[in-house]
Structure formats: C-alpha cells, structure tokens
Amino acid sequence: MRHFLSVQQLTKEQIMDILQSADTIKQAVPALPQQLFAANLFFEPSTRTRMSFTAAEKRLGMEVLDFQAAGSSTEKGESFYDTVKTFEAIGANLLVIRHPSDDWASEIPADLSIPVINGGAGKREHPTQCLLDLLTIYQEFGRFQDLQVVIAGDIKHSRVARSNAFALKRLGANVHLSAPPGMGDPELSFPYISMDQAVKNCDVLMLLRVQRERHETEVETVSYLQQYGLTLEREEQMKIHAIVMHPAPVNRGMEIDATLMECGRSRIFKQMENGVYIRMAVIANILQEWGILDETAFNKCEAAGGKGRP
Numbered sequence: 001m002r003h004f005l006s007v008q009q010l011t012k013e014q015i016m017d018i019l020q021s022a023d024t025i026k027q028a029v030p031a032l033p034q035q036l037f038a039a040n041l042f043f044e045p046s047t048r049t050r051m052s053f054t055a056a057e058k059r060l061g062m063e064v065l066d067f068q069a070a071g072s073s074t075e076k077g078e079s080f081y082d083t084v085k086t087f088e089a090i091g092a093n094l095l096v097i098r099h100p101s102d103d104w105a106s107e108i109p110a111d112l113s114i115p116v117i118n119g120g121a122g123k124r125e126h127p128t129q130c131l132l133d134l135l136t137i138y139q140e141f142g143r144f145q146d147l148q149v150v151i152a153g154d155i156k157h158s159r160v161a162r163s164n165a166f167a168l169k170r171l172g173a174n175v176h177l178s179a180p181p182g183m184g185d186p187e188l189s190f191p192y193i194s195m196d197q198a199v200k201n202c203d204v205l206m207l208l209r210v211q212r213e214r215h216e217t218e219v220e221t222v223s224y225l226q227q228y229g230l231t232l233e234r235e236e237q238m239k240i241h242a243i244v245m246h247p248a249p250v251n252r253g254m255e256i257d258a259t260l261m262e263c264g265r266s267r268i269f270k271q272m273e274n275g276v277y278i279r280m281a282v283i284a285n286i287l288q289e290w291g292i293l294d295e296t297a298f299n300k301c302e303a304a305g306g307k308g309r310p
C-alpha cells in the first residue's frame with residue numbers, strides 16, 4: 001500500500017493478513033534497523049486514536065513527534081500542506097493524520113517521500129478503527145460470514161459506520177443500520193431496522209456516539225436512551241452470545257445504560273486494547289512496504305523466541 005487512507009483499498013486477504021499480524025505482533029515485536037520518527041498530526045481532538053498510535057509506535061521502538069493543532073502554527077494560519085511538508089523536512093519517517101475535513105487526503109503532497117496513515121477523516125473514514133473492530137469481532141466468532149451486525153446510532157456523522165459497514169459487507173456479514181429520525185445517512189445503502197428488532201436479531205451490536213457537537217439542537221440524554229439506546233431491558237433481549245461494541249468516547253447513559261458499559265457482553269475496552277496491536281501491525285506493514293523496515297524483522301524476532309524485540 002502507498003498511503004493507508006481507506007479500508008476500501010484493502011482486499012479481503014490484506015484485511016485478514018493485518019488481523020493475523022496484530023495477533024502475532026503481541027508476541028513478536030519487529031526490530032527496527034535505525035532510529036525512526038513517527039509524527040502524529042492531530043487537527044481534531046482524540047484520546048484513543050492518538051494515544052494508541054503513540055503506544056504502538058513506542059512499542060515498535062519509534063520516537064514520537066506529537067503534534068496537536070491547538071498551540072501550533074496552524075493557529076497562525078499555516079496550511080495543512082505546509083504542516084505536512086514541515087514534518088517531512090524535519091525528518092519524520094511516518095505521518096499519522098486526523099483532520100475534520102473529509103478530503104484532507106487530497107491535499108497530501110503528491111511527491112511526499114514518507115507514508116501517511118489515516119487516523120480519522122471527517123465523516124468519511126476511520127480505517128484503523130475499522131480494523132480493530134474487525135479484530136474484536138474475529139476474536140469472538142472466528143468468522144465474518146453470515147454474522148448479523150447492527151450499527152446503531154448517529155450514523156449520519158459517523159466515519160466509523162461508513163468504514164465498518166462496507167468492510168463487514170465485503171467480508172460476508174449481514175449489515176443492518178439503526179438510527180433515530182434525522183441521524184441516518186441516505187448515502188449508505190443498507191437496510192434500517194428499529195433498535196427493538198436490532199437487539200433480538202444481532203450477533204454484534206455496534207453502538208455509535210451521538211456527536212452532539214455536530215447537532216444544531218440538543219439531543220436529550222434520557223429520552224435518547226429510552227427510544228434508541230441499549231437499556232437494561234433491551235440488553236436482556238439479546239442472544240446469549242451477542243456482543244456490544246462502541247468505538248468510544250461513549251455518552252454513558254445515552255447510547256448505552258451506564259451500568260452496561262462493562263457488562264459481560266461489552267467489548268468496548270477490548271476494542272481499545274486491540275487498537276494498539278492493530279496500529280502496530282498497520283505501521284509495521286506500511287514501513288515494510290516502503291522499505292523502511294526490513295522485511296525479515298518479524299522473522300528475526302520470531303526466531304529469537306517471540307518474546308519481544310531481540
């Protein structure tokens with residue numbers, strides 16, 4: 001892959017390879033041949049994505065350049081293009097970018113000499129979130145084929161819904177959406193069902209945050225939970241093996257009853273744990289493809305007993 005910007009650029013086989021690498025990498029961290037710098041360019045708030053990329057980069061032995069637009073020369077009017085060129089000039093070997101624009105990838109300099117990984121693009125794509133969600137589902141069920149997956153909530157504003165719906169469909173899952181009036185997305189051509197139908201039928205219930213900052217009128221917490229969220233009563237209707245996911249941050253008591261966040265079927269914190277391994281795998285993969293990381297690095301480590309960097 002050149003830059004990693006969309007999960008749609010991956011074949012089914014490439015997706016499965018990355019999920020496999022994420023499992024392997026827990027045991028066998030590839031050896032870096034030299035000092036390498038990862039620059040995390042975050043033009044939008046983030047906790048999980050920024051910190052799990054940071055953890056992944058450090059676990060791979062990379063130095064981390066941590067950029068947040070607030071407090072940077074972006075506030076003096078420096079463009080996205082010039083910011084990217086600046087990090088290339090000062091020696092970054094890899095860029096991770098999150099930006100509120102759907103289309104920031106089109107502004108990546110055509111001759112950029114280092115790889116870019118998408119850490120979230122407006123409402124369009126969040127490919128590493130998608131991969132960590134896929135890993136979480138695969139660990140649970142060992143397959144995607146014929147799984148009943150419902151993505152529920154503020155679909156209209158969700159880059160996670162978009163990335164996951166297309167990837168899951170491609171992998172053979174039956175994907176339904178569930179959204180309150182005005183929170184659906186006509187561009188996503190998947191069937192819609194009610195939350196009451198969703199909880200009874202699904203194997204995977206993927207809840208989405210109500211993105212209050214993008215709504216013109218206040219969405220009322222308690223009535224949202226009662227009408228569209230995962231209440232205690234709805235949770236009892238779920239199949240015995242069904243799991244609950246949420247990319248987080250969570251509006252506790254809104255998308256989900258606060259006491260269900262850490263219930264037996266919740267995989268919300270598992271998703272976050274998996275995020276570190278998926279990001280390690282994506283970084284190792286792209287560094288190998290760009291010739292920055294030796295292709296044999298994994299093998300050398302496995303030969304050393306798979307107990308971390310030799």
Ligand code: CP
Nearest residue numbers: 046047048049247248
């Ligand atoms: N899931 C997710 O992208 O969380 P952050 O916004 O905290 O990175």
